Structure formats: structure tokens, C-alpha cells
Amino acid sequence: MIREFYIFRCIAGVFLSLLVTLSGCSTNYSQESSLDNFQFIPYLNDIIIDGDPSEWPESYPPVRLLSDIRGNAPSPADLSAQFRLAWNENGLYIMAEIQDDIIYEDPKRFWNGDGMEIFVSPELGSFDIVQISMRPSFDLKDSLVSVKFFDHRISDSLKIIPPEYLFLCSKSSSAYSFEGFIPLEMIGMPDISNDMKMAIQIYINDSDSEGDTSNFSLPWFPVRDSYRNPFAFHKIQFSQSRYPAMPYEVRAFILNNEFLQLKVLSDKPVSGRELNIHAGSISRHFGIRKEKNDLFIQEWKLPYQKLASEENGLRFFSNDSLILEIEPIVLHRIFEGIPEPMRFEKEIRIFEIIDHFNPASKSSTLITGSSTIRKWTTINRDLPGFEFLNRGFGGSTMEDLNYYADRIVFPYNPSKIIIYEGDNDIARGATPADFIDECIEFIRRCRTHLPGTEIYFMSIKPSPSRMKNWKDMQSANLLLNELSSQHENVHYIDISPGLLNESGEPIKELFLKDRLHFNERGYEAISTAMELYFNK
Numbered sequence: 001m002i003r004e005f006y007i008f009r010c011i012a013g014v015f016l017s018l019l020v021t022l023s024g025c026s027t028n029y030s031q032e033s034s035l036d037n038f039q040f041i042p043y044l045n046d047i048i049i050d051g052d053p054s055e056w057p058e059s060y061p062p063v064r065l066l067s068d069i070r071g072n073a074p075s076p077a078d079l080s081a082q083f084r085l086a087w088n089e090n091g092l093y094i095m096a097e098i099q100d101d102i103i104y105e106d107p108k109r110f111w112n113g114d115g116m117e118i119f120v121s122p123e124l125g126s127f128d129i130v131q132i133s134m135r136p137s138f139d140l141k142d143s144l145v146s147v148k149f150f151d152h153r154i155s156d157s158l159k160i161i162p163p164e165y166l167f168l169c170s171k172s173s174s175a176y177s178f179e180g181f182i183p184l185e186m187i188g189m190p191d192i193s194n195d196m197k198m199a200i201q202i203y204i205n206d207s208d209s210e211g212d213t214s215n216f217s218l219p220w221f222p223v224r225d226s227y228r229n230p231f232a233f234h235k236i237q238f239s240q241s242r243y244p245a246m247p248y249e250v251r252a253f254i255l256n257n258e259f260l261q262l263k264v265l266s267d268k269p270v271s272g273r274e275l276n277i278h279a280g281s282i283s284r285h286f287g288i289r290k291e292k293n294d295l296f297i298q299e300w301k302l303p304y305q306k307l308a309s310e311e312n313g314l315r316f317f318s319n320d321s322l323i324l325e326i327e328p329i330v331l332h333r334i335f336e337g338i339p340e341p342m343r344f345e346k347e348i349r350i351f352e353i354i355d356h357f358n359p360a361s362k363s364s365t366l367i368t369g370s371s372t373i374r375k376w377t378t379i380n381r382d383l384p385g386f387e388f389l390n391r392g393f394g395g396s397t398m399e400d401l402n403y404y405a406d407r408i409v410f411p412y413n414p415s416k417i418i419i420y421e422g423d424n425d426i427a428r429g430a431t432p433a434d435f436i437d438e439c440i441e442f443i444r445r446c447r448t449h450l451p452g453t454e455i456y457f458m459s460i461k462p463s464p465s466r467m468k469n470w471k472d473m474q475s476a477n478l479l480l481n482e483l484s485s486q487h488e489n490v491h492y493i494d495i496s497p498g499l500l501n502e503s504g505e506p507i508k509e510l511f512l513k514d515r516l517h518f519n520e521r522g523y524e525a526i527s528t529a530m531e532l533y534f535n536k
Helices: 002-022 304-308 345-357 398-408 423-427 432-449 464-486 520-535
Strands: 039-041 063-065 079-088 091-100 115-121 130-135 146-151 166-171 175-182 197-206 216-219 234-238 249-255 259-266 270-279 282-288 295-303 314-318 321-326 332-334 365-369 388-392 416-420 454-458 490-493
Touching: 039 079, 079 197, 079 216, 091 115, 091 197, 115 175, 130 166, 130 175, 249 321, 259 270, 259 282, 259 304, 259 314, 270 295, 282 295, 295 304, 332 345, 345 398, 365 398, 398 432, 423 432, 423 464, 432 454, 432 464, 454 464, 464 490, 490 520
Parallel strands: 039 234, 249 332, 365 388, 365 416, 416 454, 454 490
Antiparallel strands: 063 079, 079 091, 091 175, 115 130, 115 197, 130 146, 166 175, 197 216, 197 234, 249 259, 259 295, 270 282, 270 314, 314 321
């Protein structure tokens, strides 16, 4: 019965698409409705990477990027951006064309000037993310482009594959274009064929000067922070002929946790009932006739709780063909007119997004704390025998952990919690006693919400960049050890011995260039200390 229903649904979908086409109501885009909401990427075999868009077929309509995450659009005289994607057996290709009245490169922060960022991932939700950032670089001759690679991959089998890519640039005083090729072996896709799927996000960045507060960052998928949010991507599927179907640009975000703000932008008017939005059980048809900066814009606002309380998500249709579907949990949160949550709201929201799609195992050991934990991506390999759920958020203090415990500690109901905090507390001026007070508060709350849970405090590490704080950190460690002896099911793990040389100084070879965070050898050293503790 299920099979027959699926066949009927597919036939009905094809018939409906054909009927719409014959009636003259369809757009010029060749993508059909997709229940999985993929953007189809066409096969192009004869692409030469030279920075020149002329060999890309005129029949392939580019995707225009019109606005930032909130739907704020720059003046076309200031910035105009569009791109095309293609594939063949060699990998993924992109052609991006940007008109920009002032082209600026930030000499200190690579990603803050004008340019493009591409994030690729083998599938939506994967943490094997590769980031390629580029800028036109007028200091470089001819078609050379300045490129930086950021490796966010977590799979050991992929991290050993060196990054490969090729990008060239065509540039003038008010325009530039990038044309490039990305082999996909480095994200686990060595053999490329029709119907293969992956995930991608693209940003075009614009900044006219250092400290420019009116700069724009134009994303393709309407959610940011793709380097740490594995769901801030478009799903794409390789096709022999179909193109991305993005006749409109969609922006959606949650304002003050109260309202769902929707904005649809187009470079042409939309008439009749061509555009259809479904938000939960609410649906609305409308055209787009309001014009601003040569764009046609339609805005819509509704109570967020109405959408959040229903199972159906947010879906956008063009002529009854689905063009975009977003789960409400993924939407960007913006706060105005109320005190903004503490500085880690974005990180905590990403944990909640991940938990929504991939609920944590009940057998997991929760490990949380500051960047020492966040950067420990190899922990399950380094400490076999445990199944760790890593909820570290960089820069945090014990006070921050207490603030967010209702969202990233108690919901998991863990039998064991391992904590690394204190490093930032002491460095920012907290006394050892202040730090211990926050630890006591955490224990108290755990006894209320998680009675019987074992709590393990890791000692504060000695790092070369913070040796001026080491005496206070040692005092905090002594108090932390004493605290553990005063409470049942509270433990202290001293990780410092393997980090110090015979002179009592931190071993520099265990740290990254910042002299604060561990390298691979540093994590091996604290893994040894923790293994000795748990095996004693």
C-alpha cells in the first residue's frame, strides 16, 4: 500500500508540474518540486578555470544573493552578487560574480574584507565541514586570488587527506569574479556521479573600510555560523540537467523569542497567488509588489509560539513547487529591545539544534566547560571506553555553565558529568573563592535536578600564556580538591602533572602557537591523566 501511494504521489507531482508548465505559470527554472527540498546542480563537462564566466551556459540562470540574514538589502549601486554551481566527475565548480563600488581587503582579519566564503559538507548535519575563504587581492598579479582553508573536519580518516582546490579571479576597480574547482575527496566523496547529494553554504561579504559598521554579508541558506552549525547549509543534489530553483530569496528569523519574521525578496514582481508560505497550520498566498532599491519585497510577521507548538515547519512554494523548507529550531535568533542573553546564546542554540536532529544517547558521559573541552574533538578516540557528549563552549566560565545548565546539562540526565572551568574565571579576575562558590552552586543544582549523578571537576591547567595567574589557579585547584572530599559523588581529577617539566613550568610543546590551547600531544597528556584516574 505504501509503495502504491508513493508511485501515485510521484505521478501526481509530475502531472501537476507539467500542467503548470503548459499553463504558462511556471518560472524559467528547471527544478521540479522535491519532497526532500534539494537544490539541483547541473552537470557541465567543459569548464575551464580561468575566472571568465563566458563559458558558463546563458541558459543557466544564476542565483542572486540579495540580502543579509535579516533581509536587509544593500543598494545595487553598492553591492550586487550572483553565482552558479556545477559538477562533473572531477568535483564541484563555482562561478561567482560581484559588483562592488569599493573593494576593500582587511589586512588583519582575512574574512572581514570583501570576498566569498564557501562551506562544503558531505551531508546535512555532518561535522566534516571544510571552509574555503577568498578575496580578490589586488596586491596579487593577474588572475591570482588570496585563499585560506579552514579545516573543521572531525573524522580522522578525512583529516589526513590534504585540502585541494583551485580558484582564479577576474577583477577591476568596481567588480570581481571568482571561478573555482573543489575536489570532494577531502569530504569523503572520491567517486562522483549523478544523483549524489551533499551540503553547501555560500557567503558574499562586503566591507568598504576598516571598522565599517554598514558592511553586508549575503548568505545563500538563511542561517549563519556554518563553521559550527552543521544544519546551516543547503542540501544539493547532482543532476544531469536541472538547475537550482531559487526564484526568490527567503529570509526568516525569530525576534525576541516572540515573533517569526519572514521576508521574501525578488528582482521582479510576483503576481497573483504565485508565492505560497506555510508556517505550521497557517498558510498565506501573496504577490510581491512593494519595491525598494530595485527589489520587490514582502514581509510577514506572526507569533513564534504558534509555529513552535506545531509539528509542521516553515515551507515556501512557488507555483505549488517547494523551493525551501526550514525547521523552526534552525532559525536565527535576534534580540531587540530586551537585554540580550549572555554572550554564548549562539553556541547554546546550536547545541539545541543538534540535539533536535540527533538526540544524545542516554549512556553518554557529558563533558562540558571552556575551549579546552570545545576543541577536544578527538576525545572519544583518546578515551576509549566512554561515550562522550561534548558540550564545551569556548571562553566560558563556571558562572556561564551555571547560567546555561538548564539547557545543556540537565536535559541529558547524564550519569556522569566531567567539567573543565576556572581557566577563564581566574584570568578574568575572579578569586579562587569566587570560582569555588560557582562550583558549589552547580553541585547544589545538580542535587536538585540530577540526584545521584557523579560530578568530576578537572583541575585548571598550567598554560604558558597564563603563568601570571598560575598561583591563583593552584589555589583554586587545592580548594576544588577539598570541595570534592566534602560532597558525595563529587570528584577531582588532577591533569597538571603531565603538563609540567622538572622545573614546574608548562611543557611548551604541548600547546598551540597561542600558548593557551592544547595541540594533539597536549590532549594525549591529559588523556593519560584521566585514564590513570578512572582506572585506579
